[in-house]
Amino acid sequence: MPAEGLLAASWLLIALPLAGAAVLLLGGRRTDRWGHLLGTATVAAAFVLAVACTVQLAGTDGRSVDVELFTFISAGELDVTAGLLYDPLSAVFVLLITGVGSLIHVYSIGYMAHDPARRRFFAYLNLFVAAMLLLVLGNSYVALYVGWEGVGLASYLLIAFWYTRPAAATAAKKAFIMNRVGDVGLAIAVFIMFAQLGTTSYAGVHAGVATLAGGTVTAIGLLLLLGACGKSGQFPLQAWLPDAMEGPTPVSALIHAATMVTAGVYLIARSAPVYDETPTARTVVLAVGAVTLLIGAIAGCAYDDIKKVLAYSTVSQIGYMFLAVGLGPAGYVAGLAHLLAHGFFKAGLFLGAGSVMHAMDDQVDMRRFGALWKKLPVTFVTFGLGYLALIGFPFLSGYFTKDAIIEAALDRGDTWGWVLGGVAVLGAGLTAFYMTRLMLMTFFGEARWTDGVHPHESPSVMTAPMVVLAVGSVFSGALLVSVFPLSGWLEPVFGEPAEAEHVVAPAVIGLVVTVVMALGVLAAWLFVGRREVPVTAPVRVSPVTRAARNALYVDTINESLFMRPGQWLTRALVWFDNRGVDGAVNGLAAGLGGSSSRLGRAQNGFVRTYALGMLGGAVMVAGALLAVTAG
């Protein structure tokens, strides 16, 4: 139904941060002094507006509101209207983005205080929030695509924020290009929708998808999945996400943990009517989720860089979400609940990691940390709560949401269900292992600090957001599952939650997961906690460890499969174009020039030669005339 009241002004949600970004970018150095405040204020205002809009939405019939803005592209049969769709699903995301976004803006004021380019940082961050809100609020796949590439740009700019470091510049480019690979999939999916249904709006596509041939729907589903994999760092396009940690830590928290990388989950959840029609594509989603979950968890166990461990943890946790939404109607809500809880605890963990780095002169090597719990008490407590939530400690948020996913997987009841459930449980154990390893190496044990490092707790402008996120990490799971159930809120989008027939009793699952988690923690203590941690990584390690340290050689595969042949092909084509195509043209020119100069030799300057030529010509003409008249 059309929007009224505040909801009609929901475009302001996007316009506010966008205006902030524009002012900061165009204002130049004049805005240096108050730029960060403006940036934070616009996002905070958007959050307030989002809360108000959501409250109004809750009281609206059908809980779905269309906001038509203007005609974006209209030509021939194609008619794309720029419009917003405010429904429970987008509302959840809008709250997450603006809420966590505001907190991270506040945190960044402190974190980036000494960076001369802080204004630019806030401008990019605002740009990101605007693009991300467009992504989740757009009412058509085209609007989603615009936001989709917009967040890609913001991510590029922010990863390359310290662009004088070649590693940062390269990581940014890698992220953008791997995302573009996914974007091609998304774009082609949109083309198919237009070709088959003549529309790209959610309403039109979702209404018409049931009329399409099965193969077409599967193709759309798989192409959308390709896009989702690119954005969310899922197999086989996960390699960019750990590299993206070159960006400032608040960026890692906001973009590469809490919001942007979950856009893939949003896309699949939003396209639920498409996936409902195609079990094949859904199975692929499941497989992608399960594989990524394991890859991320395994790689997370081996890295010593605190941010990379968290990044692989993100890859792995998003794998859980993909697995959940791949289950279909049974899993959408579980996946989204995990997404929200993850938004809280992973953002909190990254901010905590940032606080640790802040204290340790921007070092990221955990082998140089240790015994920080005394020096950084607030960071330790908030980080610890996030840690417990992530590994699924009973009755913290991760416990509820992860259990729900495992439950939904087992509820399938077939072999697939058991495999997926097993993978998810195994992943939970690995998660407990690598996160405990991280905790032990960072906060406990001996101090292995490099000389001259004097850890100190971060200023309150940084710790306050961490506290808020820690509180969220503790309670969000219980809130979303029991007190204020997400399934009820999302009912208008995914339909009434079916009463599942449990294959395994939830209590049993909870118990099993807790035991596995405890085993993981114990293993971490055995391997890391009770021993001395060497300050340089041991070189003589098993092949498994080496593979994990290289993230299962994904970068190597990408390089030898795409990069090197690509470079070779490029060089070969340049040679071909210069020598082959252009060479043919230049050769023709040279041939003409050569033969003309050779013909020119006939002009030898002797009058009598010319006279002979004329005579010969005249004789030939006369002969020809005679031949024609006589013959």
Add this chain to the structure above:
Amino acid sequence: MTISYYLVLAAILFTIGAVGVLVRRNAIVVFMCIELMLNSVNLTLVTFARSTGTIDGQIMAFFVMVVAAAEVVIGLAIIMSIYRTRRSASVDDANLLKY
């Protein structure tokens, strides 16, 4: 009266002129040979005019004579100036105008 005699004579004259142009080196002789060819053509024109009873050919012959006169004036002037600069009247010595 048959016109063949006149035509044969004209052909012989033309051939003498053409061969002269091709084989002689002295510019004056070459020049005279050209005149010879022109006049052989004149003879042909007049012959045909006579045989067809029209005067077109005769008028044309006059044109040729006028052109030949003009040509003589310019041609001799050129030959003179070449002779002055090169001390030679041989056409093979005036071969600078080439590739």
Add this chain to the structure above:
Amino acid sequence: MSASLYLVAMIALPAVGAAVVAALPRERSLLAKQVTLGVSLAVLLLAVLATLAFDPGGERFQLTSSISWIPDFGADFALGVDGIALVMLLLIGVLVPLVVGASWHEADAGPRPPRVFFAWLLLLEAMMVGVFAATDVLLFYVFFEAMLVPMYFLIGSFGGPRRQYAAVKFFLYSLVGGLIMLAAVIGLYVVSTSQLGEGTFAFDALRQLDIDPDVQKLLFLGFFIAFAIKAPLVPLHTWLPDSGAEAPIGGAVLLVGVLDKVGTFGFLRYCLPLFPDASRFFAPFVLVLAVVGILYAALLAMGQSDMKRLVSYTSISHFGFIALGIFAFTTEAGTGAVLYMVNHGIATGLLFIVVGMLIARGGSREIGDYGGVARHAPKLAGAFLVAGLASLALPGTNSFVSEFLVLIGAFPERPVFTVLATAGIILAALYILLMYQRTMHGPARGVLLEAVDDAPAGPPPTGGGGATAVAAAPAPARGVLRVRDLDRRELAVVAPLIALIIGLGVYPQPLLDLIEPAVSATMSDVGAASGGTDR
């Protein structure tokens, strides 16, 4: 002024202006620049007025005017615009003043006086307006060829080190195409003589002809080869990288931004409506060339070390998209293709201009001679990034709308070609970001770097002051990057283009409203003939 005189004035004004500028005394070069700027702004005003007078829903050709030119041949000096030509005139109107601004100091140092440069520029503008506004095929041909002359001199007199080679190559390529087209124009005249009793070159009359399919194929090829050279389709493209690299920046912008669009414009205006059967017959062949061009030129762009050559190759890739849009024969793709022509002019124009500004500072066209510029010249880097993003068709920039329309419009008709072409957007991201990263990101290095010890105490060198290449690159710590950020003149050139890129990226509909009726009519020319001649 009567609306029908707008087009005449748009040709006459720069032509007269060129004569005036050329006649100015040698030492009045500032006046020459001011006159040129004034005239080009007046043309922009006329273009805007023409747009306001144009009714998108009305007659196909509007603002028409015609006087008899060569009555014996039935050739008229006939002008008029449809929506397609009108947006191109707008593009010319916008680009030329900016090119004048960007080239303000271009010819100052050269052996030839600046007034000559600006006179050629204005003459080029007159010819470009003429070629888009002509509604008489012979007149079109005359402008098509005449356009070469000022461009030849712009490249040959004011270009880079290999300007002679590039200028002659450009001229010969275009001339070969032009002569083949002349043969086809005459052929068309002959056909019109036999069908209408009296020969004509008027486009509207020629469009009504019913030409035998075999003859159509020959005539189509005549026009097509000329246009395929102009809007270079692989494999007729190798003149563009040379010309684009050697031309002065202003020339390069107009060459790639407008001149080459005559080719794609010609596809739409002449090939499709005049030879519908042949167009459909050759469409798969053209599409192969287009898609090969998109991917091939993008890969080649990645392999270039010369920035101007790189941008030229990206343009070849983009022309592939335009050709794909035109020969997919759908209104959406065709509209997208025309919009692409405009957007590409703006985006690549900006890219060329910004690259030119960087080259003016460093004196080298090699990517490897630059590094870390963003830190010292953030405005330059920002403009570079916007231009690059527009070139890789990021949503929110104008190019996205056109590329999206081309692809989504072509997909239903030609899915395989479209999917292949879509892969080109990955390559686009690669070549742009590689160039951006190497020049703007990373530690400071390259020709702009000066060792601290040698740095003069005075003001930092401006313009090409840093041109002296650093033979053995000193250690970054000891060097300091001397690079001037954009000054006011340069900002005034760059800002309107950036505004257009974003503005047309968010709200392209006004242009689409102008373009769509004309494209739709063209496409129905192609489609409608299918019932008539396939019998």
